[in-house]
Amino acid sequence: MSTEPQPQFEPQILHSLRRSRVRTEIVMYLFKIYPDASYPADIARNIGIDPTNILGGLRGMGSRYDTSNSLIERGVVERVELEDATYYRLSERGKSVIESLGMDGR
Amino acid sequence: MEKQKKRILIVEDAPYMCEMIEEMLNSDEYEIADIAVNGIEAVRKYKELEPKPDIVTMDIVMEEMDGIQATKEIKKYDPDALIIVISALGTPEHKKAALEAGADEYLWKPFTVKNLSELFEKQLAVKKGQGKK
Numbered sequence: 335m336s337t338e339p340q341p342q343f344e345p346q347i348l349h350s351l352r353r354s355r356v357r358t359e360i361v362m363y364l365f366k367i368y369p370d371a372s373y374p375a376d377i378a379r380n381i382g383i384d385p386t387n388i389l390g391g392l393r394g395m396g397s398r399y400d401t402s403n404s405l406i407e408r409g410v411v412e413r414v415e416l417e418d419a420t421y422y423r424l425s426e427r428g429k430s431v432i433e434s435l436g437m438d439g440r
Numbered sequence: 441m442e443k444q445k446k447r448i449l450i451v452e453d454a455p456y457m458c459e460m461i462e463e464m465l466n467s468d469e470y471e472i473a474d475i476a477v478n479g480i481e482a483v484r485k486y487k488e489l490e491p492k493p494d495i496v497t498m499d500i501v502m503e504e505m506d507g508i509q510a511t512k513e514i515k516k517y518d519p520d521a522l523i524i525v526i527s528a529l530g531t532p533e534h535k536k537a538a539l540e541a542g543a544d545e546y547l548w549k550p551f552t553v554k555n556l557s558e559l560f561e562k563q564l565a566v567k568k569g570q571g572k573k
Contacts, residue, residue, distance in 0.1 A: 352530030362550040380456040432550045
């Protein structure tokens, strides 16, 4: 039986990005620095959005950033634990989704 | 004969995006005419630049004046300006607002070098075609 990732998940990822400017800006920034990882305060400084919202986009937070659509939950971003600190990096899956987009963003 | 590079005015308040567009366009075909960090600066720089930029890349969410208003002002000053809005605002309503303001194209983030290059080539070809009329 095949264990290949199922492409039907991609529309859900795009849907999650289209619904949130914060999530989209985070993904764009992590795509720029790929394969490097970054931490929330650094992401916040580079994209001009406050760290609380960055954490909301990455992990979900309350009713404003639902966890089911968070970048971690969708598998677009992965955690990297390094020396007692948590960094975030675009996943292979996230990178593939971006690279598969056409000019019209689909 | 040396090919003339296309000149780009980048309107963007996030440092990483300016760097990214600059890196993407670092080629024999394009050069950065200038960078503006808000709409007011964008309109002023567009008016000052000579020759005029071939392309303006325009963010939407910026302080002072947003990209929608800046697009309207630049198009009012120069209806031939080629403006490509680049935004993380992902709804069809945002795209519609940008196009109604006069933007020639709307590129959703996230995007790749390939997406941006194709869009530039497409719009420059359209502009060239219009100029031959």
